[in-house]
Amino acid sequence: MNVKKNINKDKIGFQKWIATFGIILFIGKIIAWKLTNSDAVFSDAMESIVNVISAFMGLYSLHLAAKPKDEDHPYGHGKVEFVTSGIEGALIAIAGIMIIYEGVNSLIVGKTLNKLDWGIAIIAATAIINYLLGYISIKKGQANNSLVLISSGKHLQSDTITTLGVVISLVVVYFTKIYWLDSLVALVFGAYIIFIGYKIVRKSLSGIMDEQDPELLNQIVKILENNRHTEWIDVHNMKIQQFGSALHIDAHITLPWYYSLRDAHNEMEKVIILLAENITRKIEFNFHMDDCKPISCPVCQIKECPVREKDFVKRVTWTPDNITGVDKHSVN
Numbered sequence: 001m002n003v004k005k006n007i008n009k010d011k012i013g014f015q016k017w018i019a020t021f022g023i024i025l026f027i028g029k030i031i032a033w034k035l036t037n038s039d040a041v042f043s044d045a046m047e048s049i050v051n052v053i054s055a056f057m058g059l060y061s062l063h064l065a066a067k068p069k070d071e072d073h074p075y076g077h078g079k080v081e082f083v084t085s086g087i088e089g090a091l092i093a094i095a096g097i098m099i100i101y102e103g104v105n106s107l108i109v110g111k112t113l114n115k116l117d118w119g120i121a122i123i124a125a126t127a128i129i130n131y132l133l134g135y136i137s138i139k140k141g142q143a144n145n146s147l148v149l150i151s152s153g154k155h156l157q158s159d160t161i162t163t164l165g166v167v168i169s170l171v172v173v174y175f176t177k178i179y180w181l182d183s184l185v186a187l188v189f190g191a192y193i194i195f196i197g198y199k200i201v202r203k204s205l206s207g208i209m210d211e212q213d214p215e216l217l218n219q220i221v222k223i224l225e226n227n228r229h230t231e232w233i234d235v236h237n238m239k240i241q242q243f244g245s246a247l248h249i250d251a252h253i254t255l256p257w258y259y260s261l262r263d264a265h266n267e268m269e270k271v272i273i274l275l276a277e278n279i280t281r282k283i284e285f286n287f288h289m290d291d292c293k294p295i296s297c298p299v300c301q302i303k304e305c306p307v308r309e310k311d312f313v314k315r316v317t318w319t320p321d322n323i324t325g326v327d328k329h330s331v332n
Helices: 002-036 039-065 080-109 116-144 147-176 180-208 214-226 261-278 294-299
Strands: 234-243 246-255 283-291
Touching (some): 002 116, 039 080, 039 180, 080 147, 080 180, 116 147, 147 180, 214 261
Antiparallel strands (some): 234 246
């Protein structure tokens, strides 16, 4: 319990740093925009507004996700991370649309830029800070299985890429005096920002809709397949739900029908302990014990089964397809 509290405290504490730096960097980019009158710098400043908003939304979601289960939320509050991440992605896409609008308008009307040397220096400094902050955020998010920190980190790093593009465009315009290049760069990075926003929204929706995570399922199947006991005749009808950094796993396990309730429960516990020890995320299990039927005999590996009705035919390798199927395994 103390470990969980420390992890939540660490995530929340780092999200506060993201929010604080977001405000500081936004102010810096606004100053650079006022100095230069650059569309590219404006695009960077607009994305920083999203950084600030999403940072505070992420902070709220981490506070809420850390709350324990209650009567109204029996599975906890972890799903809020998917919701806030989706809103963040939508805000990123909206920022991209605003950038494209401003860029098109400048190409039509025309614009003169000022004090580009100052703008280059300020924007380059924000790019370095953003990248380092994003890198740390992603690493912490992966370590703690926090979608909020991961999405915040990816957003900061995408902001870094666009900011570097802005710096390059300002340098080119500074030496060539071709001012329309500034607006063209804003259009390109506006489209890129929209794409990043879409990807974040897509990932958050998959979590809300309990979409299958192939990588996670493959990991679980590999653990079970590599450590299976002969008494575990099959595992099937497996479903995995994600609640923020926590998992909920439902599954059926087929065991010899002649086992006592205590023996069957002990075997089921071995499966649960195996998964809990090999997966870093917090897991809640809901396993259903099935008794074996004659259809299971051809795949049952118990050599001295006292009630076998059919000969053993072959060992069924557990795969993501058959372990998520609703039926018991058979040779058919």
